[in-house]
Amino acid sequence: MTEFAADVRAGLNKSRKELPSKYLYDELGSALFDAITVLPEYGLTRADERILARHAREIPREFSMVAELGSGSGKKTRNVIEALDSPHYFPIDVSAPALERCQRELESLAQVTPLEMSYLDGLDRVRSGRDGEALLVLFLGSTIGNFEARCRAELLAQVRARMREGDGLLIGFDLVKPVETMLEAYDDPCGVTASFNLNLLGRINRELGGGFNLRAFAHEARYDAGERRIEMHLRSRIDQTVAIRGANLCATFREGETIWTESSHKFYAEEIPRMARDTGFRVEAQWVDEEWPFAESLWRAVGSG
Ligand code: SAH
Ligand code: AVI
Numbered sequence: 113m114t115e116f117a118a119d120v121r122a123g124l125n126k127s128r129k130e131l132p133s134k135y136l137y138d139e140l141g142s143a144l145f146d147a148i149t150v151l152p153e154y155g156l157t158r159a160d161e162r163i164l165a166r167h168a169r170e171i172p173r174e175f176s177m178v179a180e181l182g183s184g185s186g187k188k189t190r191n192v193i194e195a196l197d198s199p200h201y202f203p204i205d206v207s208a209p210a211l212e213r214c215q216r217e218l219e220s221l222a223q224v225t226p227l228e229m230s231y232l233d234g235l236d237r238v239r240s241g242r243d244g245e246a247l248l249v250l251f252l253g254s255t256i257g258n259f260e261a262r263c264r265a266e267l268l269a270q271v272r273a274r275m276r277e278g279d280g281l282l283i284g285f286d287l288v289k290p291v292e293t294m295l296e297a298y299d300d301p302c303g304v305t306a307s308f309n310l311n312l313l314g315r316i317n318r319e320l321g322g323g324f325n326l327r328a329f330a331h332e333a334r335y336d337a338g339e340r341r342i343e344m345h346l347r348s349r350i351d352q353t354v355a356i357r358g359a360n361l362c363a364t365f366r367e368g369e370t371i372w373t374e375s376s377h378k379f380y381a382e383e384i385p386r387m388a389r390d391t392g393f394r395v396e397a398q399w400v401d402e403e404w405p406f407a408e409s410l411w412r413a414v415g416s417g
Contacts, residue, residue: 113359117320121359124371129363131312133258133344133374134230137207138315144308146185146213151304153296155404156286157188160253163284163399163408164191170397171410173197175248175280178222179204179238181231181271182255186214192250192282193221199248202227204234231267235274247279254286254406257341257377264377268391275413281393285379287405291335294378298333298342306331309344312373320358328352332370341377345370381407 113121116135123131137145149157168191176199180189183203193201201222203214211226218224227234238247249271259267271281288294298305309331316322332345348365355362384407385395393411400407 117359120316120320120356121361124356124359124361124363128372129365129369130372134206135315136308136312136374137205137210138311138319139207139209141308141311141315142184142207142210142213144304144311147304148300148308149187151297151300151302153300154305155293156254156297156406159286159401159404159406160284160408161188161191162403163401163406164188164252167397167399167408168192168195171195171248171280171282174246175199176245177238177242177247178202178250179235179247180250180252181234182251182253183214184210184253186217188252189214189250190218190221192248193218196248198222200225200245202234202238204229204231204238206230232270232274235271239274247275249275249279249281251281251283252408254284254376256283257286257379258374259377260375261377265387265391268387268393272392272413277413277415279413280396281411281413283409283411285381285384285407285409286376287381287400287407288340288378289405291337294335294342295333298344298376299331303331305333305344309346309373313346316356316359320356322356322358323354325352329371339375339377340379341375343372344374344376345372379407381405384409 148154178199179202183205201224204227205211208228215224215226310326313324317324328349329346332347334343347370351367353364388395388411394414396412397410
């Protein structure tokens, strides 16, 4: 059984059904994510891009290697690559179509070595081919918000463990804003985010021989104020049973029952320095967009003692 099949089986067998958000990004999912980034309601990407366009030149030019975690199509990254001296760029992403777009976008500016891998495997690969170069790791777009608090700290510590003292991490955090604004960003009136979410069931049908009727599920975005996170769910409109041949599974859904597909945590700018300290970094610079509260933070890896 593939990892995807095993994760689908495990997630849909839980009493509270869930699917890992990394599976949202097949070819169609990556294209739909790119459409999300230009939605009027999803200000996050434009905020990130404004900050990079204004401040990328303040990043020290010493970094001759750049590794990007979850590069997607790499559009915003252009600002960083242009600000450095022709760095060797390693986009790391599980989505092959996103990596192809990223390579096309940036190959005229840098040597690009795409790595179709998960974050830490990709960083291991970058580390294994490294000599004395200074490394800048990019984790843009608040993708760190897609991790639960405990996994987030663990991931950052694991990223730090693959870096050397003095290396940089440029990391984006979407900040808390009025609930209505956040909900609209994840439930746009055009239905692009709904399609992005429902496509996960379509992907299960295509790749695992699933029998989901996508019209029998509805996209739902909720805000959990205590956890400061937007959650995406897929709500079953009816009582139904769905067979997924490739996962050797028959999943039963009650009307109203949901599959939890993604969390997007939102942050306060003031909590970022502690997060850096707790995981082996210190904040060197931090910029906040005025129009759409979003923080870009430049961290330095510090020694463990
Ligand atoms: N950094 C871009 C894209 C964000 S979308 C931006 O800010 O706009 C998140 C990207 O991370 C997707 O391209 C997805 O395929 C990738 N991704 C998700 N989980 C991943 C994982 N575990 N390992 C590597 N890439 C992952
Ligand atoms: C990639 N990630 C930061 C996006 C987010 O905002 O959590 C994914 C996304 N999900 C729905 N819209 C965008």
